[in-house]
Amino acid sequence: xxxxxxxxxxxxxxxxxxxxxxxxxxxxxxxxxxxxxxxxxxxxxxxxxxxxxxxxxxxxxxxxxxxxxxxxxxxxxxxxxxxxxxxxxxxxxxxxxxxxxxxxxxxxxxxxxxxxxxxxxxxxxxxxxxxxxxxxxxxxxxxxxxxxxxxxxxxxxxxxxxxxxxxxxxxxxxxxxxxxxxxxxxxxxxxxxxxxxxxxxxxxxxxxxxxxxxxxxxxxxxxxxxxxxxxxxxxxxxxxxxxxxxxxxxxxxxxxxxxxxxxxxxxxxxxxxxxxxxxxxxxxxxxxxxxxxxxxxxxxxxxxxxxxxxxxxxxxxxxxxxxxxxxxx
Ligand SMILES: [Ca+2]
Ligand SMILES: [Ca+2]
Numbered sequence: 001x002x003x004x005x006x007x008x009x010x011x012x013x014x015x016x017x018x019x020x021x022x023x024x025x026x027x028x029x030x031x032x033x034x035x036x037x038x039x040x041x042x043x044x045x046x047x048x049x050x051x052x053x054x055x056x057x058x059x060x061x062x063x064x065x066x067x068x069x070x071x072x073x074x075x076x077x078x079x080x081x082x083x084x085x086x087x088x089x090x091x092x093x094x095x096x097x098x099x100x101x102x103x104x105x106x107x108x109x110x111x112x113x114x115x116x117x118x119x120x121x122x123x124x125x126x127x128x129x130x131x132x133x134x135x136x137x138x139x140x141x142x143x144x145x146x147x148x149x150x151x152x153x154x155x156x157x158x159x160x161x162x163x164x165x166x167x168x169x170x171x172x173x174x175x176x177x178x179x180x181x182x183x184x185x186x187x188x189x190x191x192x193x194x195x196x197x198x199x200x201x202x203x204x205x206x207x208x209x210x211x212x213x214x215x216x217x218x219x220x221x222x223x224x225x226x227x228x229x230x231x232x233x234x235x236x237x238x239x240x241x242x243x244x245x246x247x248x249x250x251x252x253x254x255x256x257x258x259x260x261x262x263x264x265x266x267x268x269x270x271x272x273x274x275x276x277x278x279x280x281x282x283x284x285x286x287x288x289x290x291x292x293x294x295x296x297x298x299x300x301x302x303x304x305x306x307x308x309x310x311x312x313x314x315x316x317x318x319x320x321x322x323x324x325x326x327x328x329x
Contacts, residue, residue: 121152
């Protein structure tokens with residue numbers, strides 16, 4: 001970040017202050033405070049609370065000062081909660097008529113997703129800061145957790161209904177602008193990025209929710225980053241170290257990165273999402289005997305957990321993935 005280099009510059013000025021005459025010292029102090037104020041203003045302006053900018057797949061509504069996203073894929077209540085949380089948001093608990101009007105509006109863009117979306121009916125996951133604002137829906141003391149358990153849904157007209165919970169439905173995530181995460185050091189709309197800027201010039205996030213390659217690509221992009229690309233040995237070591245520290249689950253033995261090839265084309269040429277061939281990148285740590293285009297269906301690239309190296313794999317399979325955001329120091 002530009003400010004970072006300014007701050008380093010400021011540090012050298014502070015050191016020089018010790019030896020300066022008082023007149024010069026005064027001028028330098030003035031300069032120092034101006035730059036500092038500008039940096040603070042820039043950082044604040046980037047935060048969603050001020051900028052009203054968030055992930056590119058969320059829309060902003062000024063009446064509620066909140067961001068919303070309609071997820072058109074169908075999910076259970078549990079998965080809807082986890083997905084919204086991974087995006088720095090919550091499964092929407094409708095709090096106002098405006099919330100419902102927005103759902104009605106969002107539905108218009110998707111004529112083919114049925115007539116119901118899942119919302120949070122009982123205020124679970126409801127922001128504690130808003131505790132005085134009662135959610136519109138208050139589900140009755142529904143203690144039946146069997147197949148007849150009812151969940152809250154909103155229909156195309158923006159009206160609340162209840163439906164059996166075992167239905168998987170599209171759902172809506174919402175986050176108030178003041179709560180929307182922004183990692184200033186990394187410049188990402190997510191707090192899950194780890195800064196390795198001093199080592200590789202980038203921040204990284206290893207996803208906890210699996211996705212196919214296209215979804216992974218869209219997700220990194222939406223939060224202001226991109227699927228990772230290994231540019232040199234040093235970056236390989238850093239990312240491998242992060243994979244080693246990632247908690248294991250049975251299935252996450254590979255992690256998508258930002259490289260793929262055009263399907264069914266011969267010869268197979270892998271390119272980065274910036275359209276560079278791996279020869280142009282100048283670094284391609286393939287694992288032993290990879291790429292092997294196993295069963296003739298492997299056109300996307302992942303990192304293997306065991307070695308941290310590249311493997312060609314099936315694009316539509318769901319794996320974890322690594323996002324990267326370059327920060328020039
Ligand atoms: Ca990189
Ligand atoms: Ca392979």
